Amino acid sequence: xxxxxxxxxxxxxxxxxxxxxxxxxxxxxxxxxxxxxxxxxxxxxxxxxxxxxxxxxxxxxxxxxxxxxxxxxxxxxxxxxxxxxxxxxxxxxxxxxxxxxxxxxxxxxxxxxxxxxxxxxxxxxxxxxxxxxxxxxxxxxxxxxxxxxxxxxxxxxxxxxxxxxxxxxxxxxxxxxxxxxxxxxxxxxxxxxxxxxxxxxxxxxxxxxxxxxxxxxxxxxxxxxxxxxxxxxxxxxxxxxxxxxxxxxxxxxxxxxxxxxxxxxxxxxxxxxxxxxxxxxxxxxxxxxxxxxxxxxxxxxxxxxxxxxxxxxxxxxxxxxxxxxxxxxxxxxxxxxxxxxxxxxxxxxxxxxxxxxxxxxxxxxxxxxxxxxxxxxxxxxxxxxxxxxxxxxxxxxxxxxxxxxxxxxxxxxxxxxxxxxxxxxxxxx
Amino acid sequence: xxxxxxxxxxxxxxxxxxxxxxxxxxxxxxxxxxxxxxxxxxxxxxxxxxxxxxxxxxxxxxxxxxxxxxxxxxxxxxxxxxxxxxxxxxxxxxxxxxxxxxxxxxxxxxxxxxxxxxxxxxxxxxxxxxxxxxxxxxxxxxxxxxxxxxxxxxxxxxxxxxxxxxxxxxxxxxxxxxxxxxxxxxxxxxxxxxxxxxxxxxxxxxxxxxxxxxxxxxxxxxxxxxxxxxxxxxxxxxxxxxxxxxxxxxxxxxxxxxxxxxxxxxxxxxxxxxxxxxxxxxxxxxxxxxxxxxxxxxxxxxxxxxxxxxxxxxxxxxxxxxxxxxxxxxxxxxxxxxxxxxxxxxxxxxxxxxxxxxxxxxxxxxxxxxxxxxxxxxxxxxxxxxxxxxxxxxxxxxxxxxxxxxxxxxxxxxxxxxxxxxxxxxxxx
Numbered sequence: 001x002x003x004x005x006x007x008x009x010x011x012x013x014x015x016x017x018x019x020x021x022x023x024x025x026x027x028x029x030x031x032x033x034x035x036x037x038x039x040x041x042x043x044x045x046x047x048x049x050x051x052x053x054x055x056x057x058x059x060x061x062x063x064x065x066x067x068x069x070x071x072x073x074x075x076x077x078x079x080x081x082x083x084x085x086x087x088x089x090x091x092x093x094x095x096x097x098x099x100x101x102x103x104x105x106x107x108x109x110x111x112x113x114x115x116x117x118x119x120x121x122x123x124x125x126x127x128x129x130x131x132x133x134x135x136x137x138x139x140x141x142x143x144x145x146x147x148x149x150x151x152x153x154x155x156x157x158x159x160x161x162x163x164x165x166x167x168x169x170x171x172x173x174x175x176x177x178x179x180x181x182x183x184x185x186x187x188x189x190x191x192x193x194x195x196x197x198x199x200x201x202x203x204x205x206x207x208x209x210x211x212x213x214x215x216x217x218x219x220x221x222x223x224x225x226x227x228x229x230x231x232x233x234x235x236x237x238x239x240x241x242x243x244x245x246x247x248x249x250x251x252x253x254x255x256x257x258x259x260x261x262x263x264x265x266x267x268x269x270x271x272x273x274x275x276x277x278x279x280x281x282x283x284x285x286x287x288x289x290x291x292x293x294x295x296x297x298x299x300x301x302x303x304x305x306x307x308x309x310x311x312x313x314x315x316x317x318x319x320x321x322x323x324x325x326x327x328x329x330x331x332x333x334x335x336x337x338x339x340x341x342x343x344x345x346x347x348x349x350x351x352x353x354x355x356x357x358x359x360x361x362x363x364x365x366x367x368x369x370x371x372x373x374x375x376x377x378x379x380x381x382x383x384x385x386x387x388x389x390x391x392x393x394x395x396x397x398x399x400x401x402x403x404x405x406x407x408x409x410x411x412x413x414x415x416x417x418x419x420x421x422x423x424x425x426x427x428x429x
Numbered sequence: 430x431x432x433x434x435x436x437x438x439x440x441x442x443x444x445x446x447x448x449x450x451x452x453x454x455x456x457x458x459x460x461x462x463x464x465x466x467x468x469x470x471x472x473x474x475x476x477x478x479x480x481x482x483x484x485x486x487x488x489x490x491x492x493x494x495x496x497x498x499x500x501x502x503x504x505x506x507x508x509x510x511x512x513x514x515x516x517x518x519x520x521x522x523x524x525x526x527x528x529x530x531x532x533x534x535x536x537x538x539x540x541x542x543x544x545x546x547x548x549x550x551x552x553x554x555x556x557x558x559x560x561x562x563x564x565x566x567x568x569x570x571x572x573x574x575x576x577x578x579x580x581x582x583x584x585x586x587x588x589x590x591x592x593x594x595x596x597x598x599x600x601x602x603x604x605x606x607x608x609x610x611x612x613x614x615x616x617x618x619x620x621x622x623x624x625x626x627x628x629x630x631x632x633x634x635x636x637x638x639x640x641x642x643x644x645x646x647x648x649x650x651x652x653x654x655x656x657x658x659x660x661x662x663x664x665x666x667x668x669x670x671x672x673x674x675x676x677x678x679x680x681x682x683x684x685x686x687x688x689x690x691x692x693x694x695x696x697x698x699x700x701x702x703x704x705x706x707x708x709x710x711x712x713x714x715x716x717x718x719x720x721x722x723x724x725x726x727x728x729x730x731x732x733x734x735x736x737x738x739x740x741x742x743x744x745x746x747x748x749x750x751x752x753x754x755x756x757x758x759x760x761x762x763x764x765x766x767x768x769x770x771x772x773x774x775x776x777x778x779x780x781x782x783x784x785x786x787x788x789x790x791x792x793x794x795x796x797x798x799x800x801x802x803x804x805x806x807x808x809x810x811x812x813x814x815x816x817x818x819x820x821x822x823x824x825x826x827x828x829x830x831x832x833x834x835x836x837x838x839x840x841x842x843x844x845x846x847x848x849x850x851x852x853x854x855x856x857x858x
Contacts, residue, residue, distance in 0.1 A: 048777055048780035048781055049779070049780040049781075049782075049784065049785060049786040050776050050777050050779065050780030050786060050788055051780075051788075083773070085773065085777070086773055086776055086777075086788065086801060086804065086805075086806055087805065087806065088788070088789065088803070088804040088805040090805070120771075120773065121771075121772075121773020121774070121776070121777060122772060122773040122776070122800075122801065122806040123806065123808075124806070124808070186760065187760060187774075187777070237758075237759045237760055238757075238758070238759065239758045239759065239760045239761075239774070239777070239778060239781065240777075240780075240781050241777060242773075242776075242777045242780060328667075329666075329667070329668045330666045330667065330668065330759065330845075330849070330853070331615065331616060331666055331668045331853055332668075334849070334850055334852075334853030334854045335853065335854070337850060337854045338853070338854025338855045340854065340855060342549075342550075343550075343551060344512070344514065344515055344549065344550020344551040344671075345550070345616075345668070347479055347515055347550070347551070347671075348477055348479050348514070348515075348550060348616070348668070348669075348670060348671045349668060350478070350479065351477035351478040351479030351480075351669075351671060352477055352478075352668065352669050353478075355478065356478060357478040357479060359479055359480075359515065359517070360517065371551075372515060372551065374517070375515065375517045376515075376516065376517040376519070377515055377516065377551040377552065377553070379552075379553070416759075416850055417850060418847035418850045418851065420759070420763070420850075421763055421766060421845055421846060421847045421849075421850065422847065423763075424759070424760055424763030424764065424767070425763045425764070425766045425767025425769065426767045426769060
């Protein structure tokens with residue numbers, strides 16, 4: 001299950017006719033019950049400077065929510081097939097129309113509706129088709145595996161498989177559940193902002209629900225922390241989208257665990273700095289890491305993934321830049337595709353990260369085999385059968401130690417295949 | 430012709446056995462005559478933090494030359510098939526051995542020999558093979574089309590065609606010639622340093638000769654200026670090499686033009702700030718722009734090139750970053766390959782350049798057709814047959830206006846094809 005795994009959520013999805021294929025392309029996910037101190041919402045968005053209309057709306061509402069001017073979101077309305085991006089004021093107006101329609105159907109303010117769109121850029125959103133389908137979906141909202149599967153399928157674009165994740169854990173005497181769906185296969189290199197810091201880059205979308213009780217500002221803090229360690233750690237094509245969005249709704253309806261000595265009381269909202277908050281962050285991270293991994297495994301044309309750990313950097317930022325430069329090099333990606341232990345491409349990619357390096361302090365290990373040490377090639381390594389095995393693995397792993405400090409970072413990419421080219425050479429035409 | 434087109438240069442090339450294919454892989458280019466005030470040399474190198482041994486040696490000797498501690502270079506010794514990079518002190522020792530051998534053959538100091546290597550990274554240079562071949566080459570040094578063609582062929586790696594350029598112009602009463610060879614097809618996104626500023630990124634190599642009289646410091650200034658406007662403006666794969674090098678030798682032997690009223694006197698060295706210097710920079714630029722263009726046209730797997738002009742940026746740096754982000758996006762490159770006018774990829778790529786943008790001020794034109802204006806799609810544009818023609822052109826051209834200032838920049842990239850993947854998935858194995 002996914003988004004209706006936590007208590008208090010329903011979902012429905014169907015075909016509004018946005019995708020030319022006629023496949024499902026519209027999804028509605030809603031939270032039940034009145035707002036409460038524990039029914040927060042939070043979101044992180046792309047840092048691309050060109051923003052899809054739903055992202056502009058979402059960022060604006062996030063700011064208003066955190067200032068207390070509006071209440072939390074209680075519904076996601078998500079379409080695939082059209083990103084409503086590069087559409088100017090018309091796009092904003094169209095997003096507003098979808099929100100208003102859902103608000104009317106759910107008897108909630110339009111600002112409590114969180115819109116999201118993915119698909120072709122620069123085409124006017126077919127709002128009429130969406131509005132015509134929404135009342136069907138509102139009438140079909142339900143819980144369970146069928147609704148969850150429909151939701152996950154309706155948000156796919158070039159994805160080959162739907163992506164879902166769930167986790168649960170007893171926190172503060174209550175069984176807290178997290179459920180989620182995600183999409184993304186191309187234009188994937190999310191670098192998400194947070195509500196409190198500034199910084200972002202793919203279209204990947206993830207919609208998360210939880211029955212934890214947690215207010216919006218604490219939920220935002222949890223999401224900020226988790227997104228930077230999950231979605232921000234993957235790249236398919238080093239081209240962040242104008243629409244990348246990760247959003248979460250909390251119902252606060254987690255059930256008390258019998259025998260936990262707290263009776264059947266409602267869960268108290270989780271607060272930053274507490275052990276219970278950390279426990280929630282841990283299961284949220286588990287879900288987000290799973291989704292991020294599923295996205296890169298299903299990267300356009302990908303046949304295998306490539307995990308790079310950089311250690312010994314002078315700062316985490318340096319470590320991240322090094323790891324990111326390596327997984328994004330087309331030459332490295334082709335070598336991974338060809339199972340070619342051409343590690344010089346890895347080392348020189350690192351050299352392009354804009355981080356000062358000292359070759360004499362560097363070493364590189366692929367799988368269990370050290371191939372480069374203290375700036376020198378280990379020639380026998382190329383004959384080691386374990387190196388060929390490591391390069392042929394479904395998940396190729398390498399570790400670059402730069403010897404300049406204590407910081408480390410990991411990024412996960414994928415190989416570059418001829419299939420990638422054919423998928424992307426003919427997307428809109 | 431190429432490197433022996435200017436007066437005072439000879440070349441020879443052959444197979445030393447470095448390339449497993451047995452193709453030519455060693456090239457020697459020399460300047461005749463004694464050093465004079467007009468026989469300068471200059472070079473620019475990759476800004477990759479991991480440097481091939483010849484680049485380390487070359488940077489060191491450039492600094493010594495500009496401090497007056499050593500004389501100008503008078504010979505290039507270039508091998509393909511092995512980059513002598515990621516080879517530590519052993520690599521430096523091997524480069525020194527090649528320089529010493531050439532110095533002995535030419536009766537010049539080893540520091541007057543400029544070494545360069547391209548090919549697989551992380552393999553010990555087969556110095557014995559090189560040394561065994563050098564005396565043959567020294568005995569065969571000659572001028573003319575045959576020597577020039579041999580030189581251009583010997584430095585190729587995955588290049589499909591040799592690259593040469595030449596230009597001539599009467600400057601200060603003398604017929605000044607510039608000739609050059611270059612190589613490069615993959616690991617191409619040169620960002621070259623200069624001797625005076627700090628900054629760099631592919632293996633592209635270019636070796637230029639001229640019979641202009643110009644001292645090393647003035648020649649370096651000319652090369653710094655020209656490289657930033659030619660080689661730095663191209664990218665095949667956004668992976669600058671550890672070996673990128675552009676170097677130039679001047680003989681000072683340009684012949685006086687009859688009737689120019691100066692008799693048969695030797696050319697006086699050109700000096701910065703003069704009209705004659707500017708005239709020399711112009712023909713040097715003509716040669717470098719031609720070579721840079723030839724490299725991107727012959728980019729690995731490339732079927733067409735893609736030229737992006739960014740205008741209206743707040744600074745040249747912003748304009749360059751925007752143009753670079755666009756030509757390096759794999760999604761944009763695939764769209765070019767597929768002749769797909771999916772311009773949303775271009776606009777969102779720009780959004781990832783780390784440059785603040787205002788969509789409402791932006792417009793994009795592909796060929797003669799404006800597709801995006803003031804943040805809005807021009808829907809009729811997609812039906813314009815001129816757009817399809819522009820996308821199908823051998824040289825696709827687009828212009829992005831960002832409306833934030835007066836600065837502009839141009840970058841030239843190429844499409845991403847399935848052939849690119851097959852070339853690079855199986856390079857060393």
